[in-house]
Amino acid sequence: MPSKVSALDMPDVPMGQLPEHLQMQRTRVVCKADAPIYTEGIQYSGAYASMGIDTSMGINNFCKNFKVEVVRLTKDEIEFDMIGIDASLANAFRRILIAEVPTIAIEKVFVVNNTSVIADEVLSHRLGLIPLDADPRLFEYLSENDIPNERNTIVYKLDVSCKKGSPRVTVKSDQLKWLPNGSELLMSSHENSAKAKNFTSFSCSQESLPEFSRKPLGVKYDDIILAKLGPGQAIELEAHAVKGIGKVHAKWSPVATTWYRMLPEVVLLKEVKGTDAEKLVKKCPVNVFDIEDLGNGDKKAVVSKPRACTLCRECIRGVNEELVELRRVKDHFIFTIESTGGYPPEELFVEAVKVLEEKCDRVISELS
Structure with a gap:
């Protein structure tokens, strides 16, 4: 039978200090x-x-x-x-x-023309995963009831084509161009209509705001391959980036x-x-x-x-x-x-x- 060990049998240890074997178990x-x-x-x-x-979780000990x-x-x-x-x-x-x-990531993609071999939804997914060079602390969240404006949305444009008879063109992330004045696309298909509106409502250019004027709101890495275009193929689209968090989608992590x-x-x-x-x-x-x-x-x-x-x-x-x-x-x-x-x-x-x-x-x- 194992023998019982009492506190009296333990070696003398000063108060405020644990025996070596107990200190090992604790730390x-x-x-x-x-x-x-x-x-x-x-x-x-x-x-x-x-x-x-004292092993309590007191603020002083912490x-x-x-x-x-x-x-x-x-x-x-x-x-x-x-x-x-x-x-x-x-x-x-x-x-x-x-x-x-929170971070900034592309949330909506408005495809005007895409004749590449990559489907619209696949291209949109790849655009959403591009790291953007934008400080999310300078932006506000865009809720369902908000109108996209210069404080909650960044607009990028991609317009690339490969002429017939030319070699294949590699489309990279550096070809996404920042539009500081907001969207250039009209919500109505009739461009001459007086009721036609843009997809954003910017009251001023983002370049005129002091927090955004220090550097352009571009992409973090210029060499991310988005697609490859053959002769006669083209991609034209607008990408709208907003603020979000990773538990909604991994692109915001x-x-x-x-x-x-x-x-x-x-x-x-x-x-x-x-x-x-x-x-x-x-x-x-x-x-x-x-x-x-x-x-x-x-x-x-x-x-x-x-x-x-x-x-x-x-x-x-x-x-x-x-x-x-x-x-x-x-x-x-x-x-x-x-x-x-x-x-x-x-x-x-x-x-x-x-x-x-x-x-x-x-x-x-x-x-x-």
């Missing part, structure tokens, strides 16, 4: 060869109260522990560490980034993708020397381990790049399970965001925080 996920252990997240706030440890550290920033991608939060909050930011941060993972922690439980060290280094496909020369022909394995660990578990299979331990830090997340172009990548996370703040305000107002 780490240990990845064994078959399955991870200590995977529980948030614990009961009084679980370690007798030891002077402000004290939460940190954001940027690791890598490029034109289209950002990688940063979020420290001091639970996985549920990290996942909330991920879901908001994918589905609730501001990210190509966004993901997070817990910070890897690779620990050598014993010194690994000689040929065993070389075998361990060769086992890892992402070069987490390296060889350190001790002199006199001796060498040992060291952990050089723990952050690169992908949890393939090759290093702990077989005899190495007693030598290496793979861990994940529960409150430290490596977060990566790939922008599609509507926002700079460093601004996307800030917009997600604003959306979450609005959600919290709504919940508080409902409760009060």
Whole structure:
């Protein structure tokens, strides 16, 4: 029968500090060869109260522990560490980034002429997925009862043809031209009719507005292939872009993708020397381990790049399970965001925080 262990049998630990094995269970996920252990997240706030440890989700504890550290920033991608939060909050930011941060995308396509091999609806779908170089924060949403105007709609025109006897023409996204004065098409088929109106109602040119005058409202990437025209074929259309969110349609998602993972922690439980060290280094496909020369022909394995660990578990299979331990830090997340172009990548996370703040305000107002 297993013996009972009382609090009196535990080694002396100062108040406000947990024993090593309990600290491991609270802050780490240990990845064994078959399955991870200590995977529980948030614990009961009084679980370690007798030891002077407060695990409650108070605002003071959050402000004290939460940190954001940027690791890598490029034109289209950002990688940063979020420290001091639970996985549920990290996942909330991920879901908001994918589905609730608004962008601008083409919603309506008015086809005047399309004699290419691509059907109208397929061409319209491809146009809707083109990332536009327009800041959605400068625009308003267009509801069913609103009239398209300079504050809620961007109009683009595509007019390309391939003359007979000419080589094939490749239609690319840079041939979409911005119409700052709005639609040029008439809703009535009788162009001379006094009642004929455009599909938009712009009170002024978007070029005259200070927020849009700094740069033209073009496309983010100029080399996206839309269609290929043979001799005698042509495409003429107008595309109207509006503001929306990703949970309505994926074309409004501001990210190509966004993901997070817990910070890897690779620990050598014993010194690994000689040929065993070389075998361990060769086992890892992402070069987490390296060889350190001790002199006199001796060498040992060291952990050089723990952050690169992908949890393939090759290093702990077989005899190495007693030598290496793979861990994940529960409150430290490596977060990566790939922008599609509507926002700079460093601004996307800030917009997600604003959306979450609005959600919290709504919940508080409902409760009060």
